[in-house]
Amino acid sequence: MSLGASDHRAIQPDNDDIESRIEAETLARMHKQLEDRRSFLQRTTSRRSSVCIYRVPPSLTEVSANTIAPEIVSIGPYHRDRDTVLKFENYKWSFLDYVLSFTRRNGNDLDKIIRSMSDLERSADATLISSADFVEMMILDSCFILGYMYLYTSQEDEPTFSIPIVTRDLLKLENQTPFFILEMMYDLMKTINGDSLELLALKFFNLKLPRRDEEILKSTYTPPYSDQSIQCVTLLQRSGIKIRRVKANSFREINFKKATLQIPSIAINDYTTTLFINCIALERCTPHIRTHFSAYIAFMSCLINSTRDVTLLGQDGIITSFSQDDQDILFLVGIQTVIVILKHIA
Template structure:
């Protein structure tokens, strides 16, 4: 009988060698309460930047702290809180009291339609889950508090827009609308990125509160009553970035993310965008001063009222005129913040701000753009305008290859690198930029010609006369 091989007992050390990735941890004391807390934290959703922030539905973010450090309080409301982020702040309490007055006026007007406050609250609660998803930060308000905030803030905006749009009679002594500085701050605060309500919430409560006589009055005139989008744009037309009637009419049925996105879209949706020809060679262009030295000139583009419609052709950079003041600076800063946070929108305002950041380095660049009628400055000194655009361009993620100005950046740089253009432009700038430099250049040329003639006649007897004698 043949005997098989004897099997030896497995050695634990051999097993450890086979599975060398197993780590043996020595016994030690563990705080069980801390361990339980850690386990709970792994199951909790982030609150300051929640899990839904990357979705297209999320469009109202906290502005990154670095932007606030660079641009100051341009993102923070001055007189009115809209939405949850700045709700309850002491310096906004004055308008908070007036919101209830505007809500009371709306309720007294729509009660003949059979609507009560309960109907508005019910509509707000119906939209609550969808509305909460629009905020990047988890809102700590309970359902009743959230609905109250939505009704109060939405009806305030709707009533302001209706009064300004003349759908509702205005009280000439209204302390909100008759105080110029307050009205000016409202224009800016309604466009703060952190100070937004989802537009579909405003639209729903606007439709609910619409009275039959509003439509009838316009039908007798052969038209239709303005939509909420139109009324909001008419309201913002009291600022410097006013939109033509045909643009407002075109956006009658537009459904933006919020009011900031509405005004922004009237520029971005209508901007002329050409197909990209290829990858640009650089992500920046030179300043106004350097481009002028290279022979590039700047001209106001009068054929467009959209500041985004920048064009470069035959060495001429054409830019529509833009007014820079407290309103437009706030609008630019909040649009850039929106485009940086919401990945599901274009980067056209960021592209334009980057263009100005490249063109402007010192007050002299701003001064020239003002002289060329491209910038109308009501913001402050030329140095302050330069600082604003330089700060606005910092810390922003910008990919020129995805920019609507991609072709322009490439064409400007190709022209700038052309040696003949640079040398000829430098010559003109040096000798023909001012009358005195021109006179000096002409005098130098005349002196040079006279010197050549004198040299010729001085050398003539020595060069040509001996030949005559030899003949």
């Protein structure tokens, strides 16, 4: 049976159908490529963020340069060649021996640790130093941090070997080692106290900024800082606003009730200055986290416009442990200036 011209036209694929099929195939292929790309970026971004050791923004180093670089002990690659930290490198070997006393009980000797660190090194961007030096640095630094924190928190009384400057150095943003390296080493230790690494670290730093045990893992909400002007302490008191010290579990628990500004007491010293500077720097480098410290400093710097304001806050018990001329407290104003600058360039 022969087909007529009209029959040939009937079995010819419609151009619209062809175009629709091509568009559907193209759309499906591009969707798949997009999904594959997103998955790849998620994996690489996650890895990159976990190994990143941030640099402090230059504006903050101008406020207080001595809170940025380590004074005694260097952690990580940035400051390891400074003359002031070289002497302490010898002490890290003692902490390595101490940590090995834990790992050997679990069959994890130095050879296994080196192999594990070498595997991690291949996934890290170790461009500042050689691979062998990088592995040694990661082992010594992580063993020192874990050994120091474990010894410090496992004694009822403050240990005789504790050095306040070392604790400050461990707070510094540029003086860090990637957290997953500490996790790997801590898992090899398998300490008997059962604490997670996060809890161990919180207990360690909690000794300097004490809180109740049940509050150590909780977070207090801090309202975002407003650009709206807040008067300084002197002007607030002239306006009839009272300022009172309150007991709180966090220095961020600030309230205003019945014409009274309620503020927890805080000690301003070398430790808290280092803490604030580096936490603000971290908030600047990681914009996805809440800016608790930046908001607090912005608020306090509004209250402080002169040394008289500092004196009044000291008399009310809000600020303690400051120098006789009150000049050290004025670093709050310097930090606030930087926060304003960073807001405008963000």
